């Protein structure tokens with residue numbers, strides 16, 4: 001059995017706790033590796049290396065730091081196939097989707113190459129008589145990030161790229177369910193010239209997370225994962241005086257107006273609802289057609305599309321639309337929620353239960369499900385299912401559809417399909433959700449904008465990547481300076497010298 005390691009101070013370091021998490025091959029249901037779960041002492045060691053290395057890195061001029069990131073971009077492109085393959089084998093998503101996961105993170109690294117420009121301060125000449133005032137953005141010191149299983153490449157890069165571009169040292173605690181790609185990225189950063197101790201990977205579970213939260217040296221904590229853990233980390237980290245940003249779960253609604261192109265809307269729902277087996281925080285899990293006729297026509301278009309979805313292992317290449325879910329527990333939770341949907345009276349119009357794939361009977365495959373006539377009091381509507389289950393909640397009017405999205409506790413992403421610019425504009429302005437798509441089903445902002453939800457989908461006030469990340473990973477220092485006036489008059493005939 002392959003035993004994974006931590007990546008501490010540029011070395012592969014074996015775990016010492018004797019505790020491990022199983023890393024599964026979700027397609028076969030087999031354990032493919034053991035991931036060590038760090039103790040507080042192991043985390044403390046990484047923090048000490050980070051603290052020792054960080055001042056020199058912060059004092060390295062931003063252009064030189066950016067050059068390391070330029071090289072990292074080249075190396076990630078060089079190893080794209082290898083990274084995608086490792087990602088698919090632990091997560092289960094298809095190879096093109098895994099390459100997309102790497103690519104979206106890579107774009108954040110590209111954005112961070114602009115660090116010299118992004119870190120420029122502010123200056124006011126003559127703020128008072130003989131007084132100048134300037135602000136500079138300085139690195140925080142040692143930062144940490146805790147990431148989820150579902151984007152093992154993109155989300156670590158959301159965090160470590162801006163953190164190190166700003167001159168910080170970064171400790172990554174990736175998901176113990178998909179730990180290999182974060183590790184490979186840290187190795188590539190070292191190959192790109194990043195000094196030892198500036199990017200380390202410490203694997204673990206709650207014990208490692210608590211070691212981060214209660215460590216006095218670590219200045220900031222970034223988290224992406226489920227809402228209960230986001231709330232815990234935000235509350236605990238803030239109480240310890242740290243800068244914290246936490247991103248949580250989602251239940252993204254797509255509103256389909258009567259004037260929408262329904263073929264386009266149905267295609268969008270298939271990709272956004274079932275891609276990556278629904279294991280995306282920006283997946284569309286709720287379709288809200290407006291008007292009974294729109295709903296009937298949409299369901300009619302969705303059923304054959306959902307029934308035609310091809311489910312299989314990533315090794316089957318492009319013939320597969322989505323792969324297995326990540327663990328047996330994830331599969332059992334999806335099946336449990338589907339049963340609540342049936343019990344609570346929703347109509348299961350495509351029944352993916354009992355799905356089996358020949359040769360992969362032990363894999364965590366879940367067939368595609370489509371619910372119609374769900375209502376807002378049902379568990380399948382209230383809870384994040386994180387599986388290939390699309391739930392249709394019918395609304396009579398646009399206002400009712402908007403209210404559904406507004407009243408839901410999550411506010412990560414949402415979309416509207418319409419040909420009416422006025423409806424689209426009204427929706428974008430009024431909806432209390434962080435990321436909005438207009439005829440775009442998964443409106444994940446590009447690296448130079450920022451990513452973040454509202455309500456129970458995010459805690460903290462700065463978003464991921466884009467300009468916000470340079471604010472999150474630096475603190476502002478403002479200097480007010482006045483120099484006593486010297487003698488400026490009268491001729492000087494000898495060469496001026498410093499006295």
Ligand code: NAD
Nearest residue numbers: 147148149174175205206209225226229247248249250281
């Ligand atoms: P998770 O909350 O189970 O785990 C996330 C991280 O927290 C992992 O590193 C894990 O080791 C750690 N963790 C787990 N239990 C912990 C505990 N009790 N104490 C401390 N740390 C703990 O989430 P997941 O299953 O890996 O990811 C799926 C979730 O992430 C979904 O809810 C999804 O919506 C969300 N997500 C959100 C975003 C976003 O940007 N809002 C992006 C991706 C995923």
